[in-house]
Amino acid sequence: METSSDIEKYNFYFGIPHSHTCLSTGKGTPTEAFNYAKKKGIDFLIVTDHGGHLYRDKKSTSSKNSKWETLKNDADKFNNKTSKFLSLGGFELTSKNFGDFNVLNSNNIYKGKIKDFHKFTMWLKNQxxxxxxxxHPHKYIEDFKYDSELDKFINFIEVGNGSPPFKYLNGEKYYYNLLDKGWHIGAINGQDNHRMNWGDTDNLTVVICKSLTKKDFYEALNCRRTYSSETRSLxxxxxxxxxWMGSILAPSKKLNFEIYAEDKKNPIKKVQIISNGKKVIKEKSPKKKGKLKWDFSIPYKKNCWYVAKVIYKDDKMGISSAVFT
Structure with missing residues (x-):
């Protein structure tokens, strides 16, 4: 059974899964965004410009490519000439009743607003x-009813969104609400940059994978092997x-938990284990201010979820993707 040695076997990549450029409502080109983010010391940037701009418009009147094609091409070109950084393109969609969604790793773009989630699900099945x-979930997402087919594709919710000191949304309660409804989703943090500030702030998503390649990165996302962090060092x-976090567990007599939290720059106050109904079932404070290794067992129960939450002395947080029974 793997423990803290996983820090050596896997890499922890810090980056931004939600950002914008001049291709829609942001500033700067995708290439400028990738360059800026790399110089800020993060490991990946996913530009997710608004779909309505990407499929309707061309980069310029002389361009043969749509903005969607331009975004994908710019990301590929940057990856080809740069090491130790991953640049990717996706897009953001608006729905009629439940806010906005990002789509990553699709081979084409969904046109228009999501008015019918069955139609959207059928489109996803063809990608x-x-x-x-x-x-950036709000109260309306509480009415988002569980759908077993759509659940195969919706992997994440932003538990943090924005770029402090500008507007910053805490979506933690909506995460737990949707977990209670049965959704198998993990935690991410998106800066949702609309200014030229990609990576200026410390709220980031951490993706745990073997290497910074598209294959390994998307494998980690498919497995929900991610967590939200409000520091660059958790x-x-x-x-x-x-x-790992993100997994759906096979039935067993008991659950054996392994938690290892390490932050060499920011003192950790405590770690909580949160489950159904937002209930804190366990919590522990580290003896060393920057590190906690914690193993414990509880009886197995069906239809439960468990999240690890790291709380800092300055009230910053880290929130894991869930494990499910």
């Missing part, structure tokens, strides 16, 4: 391996019965 994220392992 290669798409990943959908719920963006390394978090959260496993149950040897399975």
């Amino acid at each position: 290669r391996n798409p990943i959908v994220c719920i963006n 390394k978090l392992i959260f496993k149950a019965n040897g399975k």
Whole structure:
């Protein structure tokens, strides 16, 4: 069974899964965004400009490519000439009743607003391996009813969105609400940049994978092996019965949890384990201010979820993707 040695076997990549450029409502070109983010010391940037701008418009009157094609091409070109950084393109969609969603790793773009989620699900089934994220959730998402087919594609919710000191949304309660409804979603944090400030702030998503390649990166996203962090230095392992955060667990007599939280720059106050109904079932404070290794067991129960939450002395947070029974 793997423990803190996973820090050596896997890499923890810090970056932004939700941002904008001049291709829609932001500033700067995708290439400028990728360059800026890399110089800020983060590991990846996903530009997710608004779909309505991407499929309707061309980059310029002389361009043969749509803005969607331009975004994908710019990301590929940047990856080809740059090492130790991953640049990707996706797009943001608006729905009629439930806010905005990002779509990653699709081979084409969904045209128009999501008015019919059945139609949207059928479109997703025709993509290669798409990943959908719920963006900046608000109260209306509480009415988002569970759908077993759509659940196969919606992998994440933003538990943090924005770029402090500008507007910053805490979506933690909506995360737990949707987990209670049965959605199998994980936690991410999106800066949702509309200014030329990609990576200026410390709220980031951490993706845990073997290498910074598209293949390994998207494999980690498909497995929900991510967590939200409000610092640049939190390394978090959260496993149950040897399975990583994001996993759906096989039935067993008990759940053996492994938690390893390490932050060399910011003192950790405590770590909580949160489950159904937002209930804190366990919590523990570290003896060393920057590190906590914690193993414990509880009886197995069906239809439960568990999240690890790291709370800092300055009230910053780290929130894991869930494990499910």
